[in-house]
Amino acid sequence: MVGNSFDQLVIALDAPHVSTDVIERLIFILAQKTNESLLSFINQSYQSVLFLERCMWKFLSEEKQHQWLKNSSVVKLFYSITSLNKTLIFNLDSIDTDSKAELLFPASNDQTDSIFKQINDTTNDNDTFVAIAALWFDNLAYFIVENPFFNALSTAKHLSRYIVHNYITSEQYQVYLDQLSQPNLLKSIFTTKMLFHIRTCSFYVYSCVGLGADAFPYTATELIRLIGPKYQQIVHIHCKNVALWSKELLSCMTHLICFMSGILWWDATIGGQANAIFSTEQIVCDHVEDLVRIVDHEPLQKLLKSDRSNDETSLIDGIIDTLMAIVKAQNVNWYFRANTHIQNTLLALAEVSPFDQICLCVYGILGKALTEEQMKGLKVCNTISGFFFNMLEQAWNHPSKQYKRIPVDHLLDGFLNLCKHDFIQQRTADMNKIGLLTDITNEYPIAYETVWALSFNYQIQQQLRQNTPFIDKLKRLSNQTTDEQIRKAVDGILWNLQIHQQSHPSTDISSQNTFDIMISYSHKDTSLCKQIYDELTRRNYRVWIDFDQMHGNVMDAMAQAIDRSRTIIICMSEEYRKSNFCRAEAHYAFQQQRHIVPVLLQKHYKPDGWLLFLIGQLLYVNFTKYEFDQAIEILMKELKDAKCVQVAVVPNCSISSGGSASLRVLSTEPAAPQNILEWTSVYVHNWLIDHKLMQMSRLLVDHDGRSLLYFNRYIKNGATKQTLKSLQEECVRQIGESLSLLELARLQSLIDREKQFARLPKSAKHN
Template sequence: MENNFEQLIATLQTSSSYNDCLCEIRCILEKQNSELSSSFISQFYQSILILEHWTWQLFSQNSHQWIEKPNYLELIHTLALFNKNLIVNYEDIEASTKGSLLFPDTIDCINVIFEKFEKTNDENDPFIVIVSLWYDNLCCFLYINAEFEMSTIIIHINNYMARNYIMTDQYNFYLKQLHQSPLSQSIFTAKQLFYIKTCSLFLSTYLYTKPSDFLYTSEELIHHFGANYVQVILLHTCTIESWSTQLLACITHLITLFASCCWWGEEKRSQTKIVFPTELATCEYINALIRIIDYKPFYQSITTKRSNDQTIILEVTLYRILNIAQNGDFLWFLRSKISLPDTLLNIAKISPCDKMRLCIYATLGEILCDENLKELKISDSAGSLFFNMFEEAWQNPSKKFKQIPILLLLKCLLNVSKIDAFQQQIADINKVSFLIEICDQYPIIYDILWALSFNHNIQEQLRSNTSFITKLTYLPKECDNQIRKFSYGILWNLEINHENSRTLVINNEKTFDIMISYSHQDKIFCKKLYDELINIGYRVWIDFDQMHGNIMDAMAQAIEQSNIILICMSEQYRRSNYCRAEANYAFQRRIKIVPILLQQHYKPDGWLLFLVSQLIYVNFTKYEFSQAMKMLIKELKASVINDVCLVNVKLKEEVNITIPMTSIPPEPLS
């Protein structure tokens, strides 16, 4: 039968009556849907291309009479399944070949299809169902092969969908239909599903590529549909067990669209404030996300290839939770969810999807302390998974691991590289040499190596690589400020004794009363703090402009010339390599450290906990600024005060830290 395929396709172009021909073509495609033979595509590529273009032309015809003919519908549904298999199951077929088969001929063809869609008054027009299948398949292809998103036709489709469907009152009308529970199945019309499912999915896939010249901003998109989206999520995640297939599809792709808007907009706080104006609103939303990943029946449907809505909703929801954890503002709330780590671990054990497990391990690295990570031995599993994926991606010409770009893997590694337990795992499996091998291609690795170089075992591995150390000494002269900063940071951590540095001024003369050590994300608050201390009469050192040159030597000089180091604690401070180096050096030099808390709900953890666990801190999130300043001044003047908060943690018994506490009166106002 296959031998006649070319002749059958030729008949489509030359004859106006070909019912038998349609049946034979359908039978051949059905056989291929069972056998999944790549040789069929290679042998009959040109004929398949003609069939695909014939189908797009069929969609753009003025008449819909073909929809009423069973032979046409059966062939089109069979071809849709063939295309889905082509996208997902034919890994040995080049993406360019797949794209040439799946893409429509012209923009005019697309416009005619959209016009026909808009003219129909039938909410359940079969034409809408069929066209949705084609766009869903095209979207699936684009998710796997994002490089095709920048084609002229795809850009046009996304602009059209955004302008004419998503950013319309009709889109919100369909969303508001979901504001009731239980739902009537009658609301899930073909047109409603096209708006909420197909268009949302198509646009979200596009936004993940971070287009630079899109019609709307992420804030405009979120402002348009965000409130209705949140209401749908909060309402229906309480009754997940009753979801229909249609409701699952709608919620899956609404979450995906919202997540892509946040991703495209760089996870700015201004975006989330649009739909989550209060802390309580954000916490309720996080609870809704946790309810989704806690629904165990979804687990059994997880696939490796994102081929169903259960896999997509779990994957996207897990990434939303990870992004919330990495943002830091609500990390305290995630840490308060006692059962969340068990839920994540259960999914990781079951899931065959590497991308999903990667996300889970990264999230656990954020929400668990080092001690818990060591107890669960998560870093062991995560370390092996990360580097297996890295090495396979590095060997792949596309620099991807199963559609995961190596740069995304490195961004995940950057986050977990700041975790002490994970650092030790990397040291144990001896993967530093691999990172050094590829660092020139991916400058982010220098930042990763800086984070890892706080580990003593990794320090030894770095020191043993003399060629890399030599390279680091020359890099600051040849590279940009970022690489220069990373290089100085690594070299600083590898120094055995900083006291011998010629740049330091070590004597009893102190130029500054106070040095403010802070994350630049807290710059606005710290400027206010600096001004207040200056007005009182203190001599204060602070880096507002992010130092240039050898920033580590400049930092050391500032610490040596200051009587007190004011550590401005927040999640971002703990995550900063530079802040860690700064605080560590002050601790080693036995400079008096006074911690202050800038972030509500934050509790020091990791290396920061080690440094401040026996120190008194002033909580600027609990008191008005003026009152907290009075408490801070008391602490600056005396070694012990009563009217402050104590860190509610203890170190292990074998750790005994004593910090010299000398009081310094402020300089008189001039």
């Protein structure tokens, strides 16, 4: 007689003949467990639960036990344990992941091989055995997605290799893809075997794709060639009728999209994979539109959870991951900028999604794709920084270094795109969060890149200078680290803080300059820059470019190159604008009053943010508008034109002040006119800086003397409360800063002093 305790019932499972009564009593016990009681149950009966899990793997793997599946009670027990395991994965955070892995994974590879053999041998396309085995492999995939470092287990790797070799690359998989490529799908195509191939196998490989070539017998490019074209066709056909998707089609679409997103992020690199699947710009844009159409289906959004435990959340998460891969690897950010529907759809998703990973990725996409002005125009622009730092602070203080399973390094990577925007830098300064990031550098070197990006902000520079231990650490790393990426970021921070900068010559250009031209560019634009370099050297120009001449401290090497060059060609592109090094290089070139010749290298790109502010009204050579030979001739004319107006821009205080640089424009204008009405916008800009009104110089860009007087009259004659509120909103919108009342008061005082020389027209006095 078997007792009623769980421990006794589990032991009875290993008997040669197990009664249905034992199985039913086990099912009853498991059914009584809630999420709360399950935790104490597993902790108290861990060894018995482990024994139960091993018994179920044994049932699945031993062919002679296959007959038990004819017993409906056994089938119910399998489903009960499947449900328990999913709860274990997503809800029982108090149980350590090693214990979870021990409970979930089979005891040996022989067991999984036996299960696969039975799947391969069955001639029944709707075999219950296949359905149950699929659920068990699904749970392994769920666990690995939530805990990626377990994909390195030998069992996990073995499963990956087997599934890719025997299912993903099989002819049968292609047959199932062909079936899904039809516009009108019959329910009968969704057999158990078909779902095992398309859902389970795709899902499992996606969970392990981070291992790259270490886990698979095929490269990412080979898998894309096998699956990519049919994948795009399937998405394109079915994105138009999401409302009609069956549960089975939803599952197939979910795991195909996740599978392809995983391949795009293969081994943490995305360039080659993205180029393999998206051969033309039009194909990329069409696919983006298809994916956004799926995201825009509101009933899907309403079913989102705070984790990936259902297909709806996994689907949206996979789509957003794919869009992030596209904006990182493809030159189509212009499409996101021009398409307000995409922007609004992504923002609406971020507002309703309870899954923070999706929100983080959406903000990362927008931060990378949109211009500074577009980002400042988003209604969430004032809350993005708070959203990020709330997650980061909780993750940093948690023993697992995660926030809701989002690791610290993922959070930092997501914020890196955002922090290139000056208004985000200012928000970070206002929240005084730079100290959190400097602490994180102790364990996560990626944070140095983030601190470097933020250190272009004047207030953050001041906050960093007060952090003596961090400055001392930077100095040590600059001299001792062998990691080139860390050293470059460290030297960049020190450069922005004007620490350890070598003494450089004055802005006067001497006859001893070694180079006629320096080319300042992003390494992602190397190909075209190399062509420009070759053409310039062919015409006997002495050209400095860093692919063959930069060594040691790259910041000092950059400064020396600029000091020794008469003209600086700035090669403008999105990557240039987003590069910390390029920003420092461009600022220094303007500071040293070198002759600047901007050239545009990227189709659809328009300079924005700090780059737009620096080049001002300078004309640029457009290499995207003309053929290379024609563009080169235009460039040669610019270089040879001795009469061209040279406008240099000099940062008035350090690299920047506030949200963006305060720059004094050096021009060939005549002496300052006494009458304020005759002041040009350039003179007003310099006048504001000379009087240390840095914020006003950024806020009142392009204001001439007449505009200044109108501005002053509006402040004095308007309703004070409403006027200040409007100015505050405009200041935040334009430059991402709170209005300085001290600067405003000083500005009014200075204008009143200058007004004695001005006489506004009568019509103006009555406005």
